[in-house]
Amino acid sequence: MTTRHLGLLKPVHVHPFIARCNPFVNSSFFCTCKTSNRIVLEISSLLEGCSQLNHLKQIHSKLLVYGLQHNSQLWTRTATSYVSFACIDSANLLFERTLNPSSFLWNIMIRGFATQGRFFLSLKLYAKMLHSGLRPDKFAFPFALKSCAGLSDLQMGKQIHQHLISFACSTDVFVNAALVDMYTKCGNVETARLVFDKMRIRDLVSWTSMISGYAHNSYNIETLEFFDLMRGSMVKPNRVSLLSVMLACGNLGVLRKGEWFHNYSIQAGFQSDILVATAVMDMYAKCGSLDLGRFLFDQTVGKDVVCWSAMIANYGIHGQGREAIGLFTQMVEAGVNPNHVTFTSLLSACSHSGLLGEGQRYFELMSKEFRIWPELKHYACMVDLLGRAGKLFEAEKLIENMPVEPDSSIWGSLLGACRIYGNLDLAERVAGKIFNLNPTHAGYHVLLSNIYAAKSRWNEVEKVREMMAGKGTNKIQGFSMIEFNNHVYIFGVGDRSHPQSDNIYALLEELAASMRQLGYVPSTNFVLHDIEDEAKEVALSYHSERLAIAFGIINTVPGTPIRITKNLRICGDCHSAIKFISKIVNRVIIVRDIHRFHHFKDGMCSCGDYW
DNA sequence: ATAGGGTTAG
Structure with missing residues (x-):
């Protein structure tokens, strides 16, 4: 005779609630109690305090076993918990099986997709909610706007702006901060500012949204001015606000001002904050003080992938490719996993320093060893790298065989290489492709005209000039x-x-x-x-x-x-x-x-x- | 019962 353990009787690490509703212990427990408010409340609080995904799944399966999925409170609570575990698909399954989801549940789902970066689905749900006849509320708008921001979808953002006005949410602080954020992320800084100016209440996040919007759109002087204005309004900056001013100082290359903010951040107690530390280090390097950046980098405890990548990138733009590679090796040895940005930084460092063999090796390694598949930007680095080494033919082959569709910047890299090596034939072909993809980019026209000029082909130089005038290219004024x-x-x-x-x-x-x-x-x-x-x-x-x-x-x-x-x-x-x-x-x-x-x-x- | 602004490259 053999005996087999049933498994269900003594699950390991099971929450007391699950143990109590084990069918072998008390199968009638739920049937008799399912209408009891006390039990619903109890399960609800279990779901709320559930700190492990496993427990949540167990509770969920018990709800199904005992037919409690018709209790909308518990069902919603379960979906919410799945979202908080970033299991948006599990939550969505529950959501789709819900007959008349409440506004609350809709909001949870719109938020869930938005915070997972699945902006399109988030907006789709928002549209569906409107369609189902529910009024979106002040909780729905920030998430929907976040999704517009994520997609840089200004049209949709403007529509939602209209909606929130008609649904009387235009005075909510959260909604307004999200509006400011959406407009700046869609590149519409002026409208963001209009929204900001109309706000009656401005808290730290409202200010920071505007400041960060300025910084990320290279409104660097405005970033610094707004930081002062915020302090003048008795709003105390926090770590996030500091990130923006560091970024602006780095963009401007204003070392003394950057030092001032560094000092400020130490006094405000953010010295060991990894985000602030990274931003400070980056600021120094971007202001030309690579050594000071490295010094701070070495002092930083608990460096994450962003911190490492930033330092690698900075060695790259300072032309110290070997240092960048050395740092990459140290990073891997330290057990930090590189990401796609790390490889962009590393490959571009190789390119800036002319390290062809090394660049090619890391390009191979990134997919083979690190399972990171090259994107357009990685190919752009490789085209730069090959172009610099004079391997124009190989660069062209690489572009033609890429699994991703090349854009004008990729061809632009090759055009740059044509200028250095004076390859007029290839330059003309490449320029043709670029002007198809991006007809009004002044820089590429200028590049082509320089290639002609180097060969004293003044007629062609004049033609390019006429072409620019005819197309109305977006001329950028140079300044220092x-x-x-x-x-x-x-x-x-x-x-x-x-x-x-x-x-x-x-x-x-x-x-x-x-x-x-x-x-x-x-x-x-x-x-x-x-x-x-x-x-x-x-x-x-x-x-x-x-x-x-x-x-x-x-x-x-x-x-x-x-x-x-x-x-x-x-x-x-x-x-x-x-x-x-x-x-x-x-x-x-x-x-x-x-x-x-x-x-x-x-x-x-x-x-x-x-x- | 739900909430926002965030560092790296190009």
């Missing part, structure tokens, strides 16, 4: 920034608005003379580069970066580094000129352009003339 005396000085090309202009221009002329003696020859190939299209050598010498540098030489202490931030790529002629300037005035000149850092010192640049 320098921080001095708690101000940011912003120079455009040929800018004469600064009171010290006479001195600045005189210094540049003086420098030009010394540069020529040292062998500098202006390269007019770059007249169109950087979209600052003055066609003469004179214009070259008054590019915004040179004005900012001259300002720096005049006003800062001799021997100290000069830090410049530029909103576009530095032009080839300026790059060569600044090398000479660094030697003549014996200063370290750190220029951050849209792409990377250039540390000019003693006639050389850290980028090795590739950028």
